[in-house]
Amino acid sequence: MFHIYCPHCGEYREEEEFHPAGQAHIARPLDPEACSDKEWGEYLFFRKNPRGLHHELWVHAAGCRKFFNMTRDTQTYEIKEVYKIGEQPSVVAE
């Protein structure tokens, strides 16, 4: 069970308070109508499944209800960093 630092609350809390919300940094296309079916399908359905570093979106659902990003190693489950929406990760896969 993860021990997660919420960047909004500034505290470590138990995983039970959080929901994962999938891969981070997937921006909604600004003009959806300009997307082909293929492009829209990629936005909708295609996700990374890396062995190693992964940038994820989480929400402190039973806490401050804020969304934030997490860089997590999917192999060791280490959380490398958490950062707010709109920020970029400082730890990235090589």
Added chain:
Amino acid sequence: MTQKNRLQSGGRIDRSRTLTFTYNGKQYKGYQGDTLASAMLANGIDVIGRSFKYSRPRGIIAAGAEEPNAIMQLGATEATQVPNVRATQQELFDGLVSGATNGWPSVDTDIMGVLGKVGGNMMPPGFYYKTFMYPQSMWDTYESIIRKAAGLGRSPLENDPDTYDKVNQHCDVLVVGAGPAGLSAALAAARSGARVILADEQSEFGGSLLSSKETLNGMPASEWVSFVTEELRGYDDVMLLPRSTVNGYHDHNFLTIHERRTDHLADLAPAGQVRQRLHRVRAKWVILATGAHERPLVFANNDVPGCMVANAVSTYITRYGVVPGNELVLMTTNDSGYQAALDWHDAGRKVAAIVDTRQSPSGDLIEAARKRNLNIITGSAVIDVQGSKRVSGVSVAPISADGSRVTGSVTKLSVDTVASSGGWSPVIHLSCHTGSRPVWNEEVVGFLPGPTVQKQLTAGAINGSYSTGKALEEGLTAAVEAISALGLKAAEVVLPESVDVNNGAPMTLFHVPHLKPTAKAPKQFVDYQNDVTAAGIELACREGYESIEHVKRYTAMGFGTDQGKLGNINGMGIAAKILNKSIPETGTTIFRPNYTPVTFGAIAGRDCGALFDPERYTAMHKWHVENGAKFEDVGQWKRPWYFPKAGESMQDALNRECKATRESVGILDASTLGKIDIQGKDAREFLGRVYTNAWAKLAVGKCRYGLMCGEDGMVFDDGVTSCLGENHFVMTTTSGGAARVYEWLELYHQTEWPEMEVYFNTVTDHWATMTISGPNSRKLLQELTDYDVSKENLGFMDWREMQVAGVPARVFRISFTGELSFEINVQANYGLHVWEKLFEHGAKYNLTPYGTETMHILRAEKGFIIAGQDTDGSVHPYDLGMAWCVSPNKPFSFIGKRGMAREDCVRPDRKQLVGLKTVDPNVVLPEGAQGVFDPKAPIPMPMVGHITSSYWSANLGRSIAMGFVKGGLDKMGEKVYYPLADGKVVEAEICSPIFLDPKGERQNV
């Protein structure tokens, strides 16, 4: 003396406190301080069970958590039955009732045992798979017989009367194991001011020191243990947990500890006490000082009662004052095994021989044996055992230096006990739980903890450091490392002086050779609990199972409740040899939580019965209960389902409720609807982006229905949103979807459109909501308010603030029944008051309470969908025939717009929601029934869609249904057939889903 194997003195038992216990219906005596196992051995009980597969008699083999055989059923009454208890870990108490878990009719005369004797080659690995596969129809018969013959205990048939609980803990340092390494680590951490938890599975701290004759600072080691324990007890920030097994090591240093608080006291926990507790620990640092298990050797008939692990023999003598036999032969590959023979001899019983597999051993313990004139036979092994219910003798023969074959003639010895030591296996289980792979160490002849990302340190025997001095030192070193990492200052700890023991090098031997080849030799057991033999592992390898994980699954090695603590390393060694690989190449199977079995009671804790899951009640719940409502679960809500009167069937009640509503007035408790308060200058624009329809022009005082879709264009929720002010709205959601919709809105606001000024707040519980519906609803409402609720003043899809029954209310004129209908919202605390006032005034209108089932029927008569029942995440608004609820011309590309324009979403043959009328109006189609266009088509018939909603409509005097049909919206009047499981085929006609009042005149009055 009945305890024929009990010594007159010695051990950590209290001979002044005699305890009586029952085993298989017979009474025996033991002492305070005994385990069930030591008491059984004291009484000379040899056979404590039958083996799993071959039904061979089995005896106690070990003295701790690794015991594979002595798995007992405990409990004096049906309700207190506990299966799967290791006799070696169960402390004795007065009145303890135990029994063997298998053996039929009894462990001493077991019918299945014949198979074990005859079945040398009759039951190889895969026997059950290979034999009972055919014919498949017979499996149920086979299974019941196999289960009766096998089995390792049974669950109680009555509820457990004890209570269990869970506690969350936080600490700086969790020390696992209170042997020399754990104690020195805990002492150093405690003195430095750290918050420490020290957990040990035994009743007393001390670990190996409890059964050791070693001295520390010139005193018996157990005295040092007492000093340290006393000091630790004095620290406020130190929690000592004896009888507590750390069972799981999870991510981010989260560990679970199973504490048995009263299992040692009585069959039932003393009044007011919790029987077992599960500690959920978040530790900043973990120090594993879990020790090591001794490996028995694998030789022919090594399972005959009287065969034991060498260290267990020492433990029973030294700690419990029990010598489990009269004449001992010890076989060992290493020096430490000698201790068993020394202790046996010193207890005054006969050591027939020490058989050392090494050619020329030397070391302090060997010298000690020589001084006692014990018979040491070197370069030899015990290759076979005689006896069935107890060892009667052994065959000893010289073996080659590499241990691969017998090199000389056999000598027979008459003994009743065989102790064996194949070296030690570090207890690395916890270190592997988080995915760390252990590393083989040639020198230690065992796996050691591998690299880990956890904040974990190890000390003592887990590292292969077997001397007490080294263990003490490593404990201290680990504690200092943790303390400095925590930013604390390490306090001084002077370790006690221990006496160094000179040990010779051990020999690596996993499989003792026999005169015959393995396949023909008597059974050489590797895994006692699952009856896995050396021959079985060799066969598995020959049959092509090369991965150790496959060998494990094929032979069931390590599958038992002991998880192969004794046998796995031997088994891997044997597999590696036959596969001609090294042990590191063969690898190990993966250790998973839990280390030892945990009771369901401890796992459940207080999360059972009424506390299993929270229940949510509306403000009017009490009234519903008093008025005989039947309830249904909607999420965590308890909602009235229907209100039967005396003697009414469910259908009678529904018919009455439906008719009363359409003829006069009915009332529904709608408080569970999700309500989200939305404010901010961009609130209106936000609604336009998350709903499919238009919101730009919704005026203050107006309400509108909206559909919510995902980016894929599929409907996931719906509800009415009302405009409270220019920048203020209240959104309603489905009862089950409230939390999800709320998170959805936050997701888009926080991640996609943070520039919008909009705020959300969940207000579901703030309001009590009651819907009055039917032609007399306006009259009823008007009696309770001074506000004019006429058609002219409160039109359809309007809402107003007013006083109802003397309290402030929001009244929404919206309708889910198709009738004239008012949804009255008041502060939750006023809910019951207003509800009762409505009934006071409603009696003359036959005001009828109805529940969710009548609500479903009434809305289906009008063709209104229920998101989650008539939608399943694969239908868009057009599929539902709800094009009227989509505004494709909104300037912003709302969520779902692009998704529902995908090629797949505009196919003409998509399944579309239509009404269905059965040709026989009395037949109600089952929900979920699959439709076909041609019931005579060959099987598998092409299925064209399923029934989503289906009811008997008392108002229409016929059945009605809604369902999906391929291209259904263009097939009005055509027929669909529903072949049912019972062979009947129901014919239905496609129609509009609006079965009643298609022009909407009833709600518009």
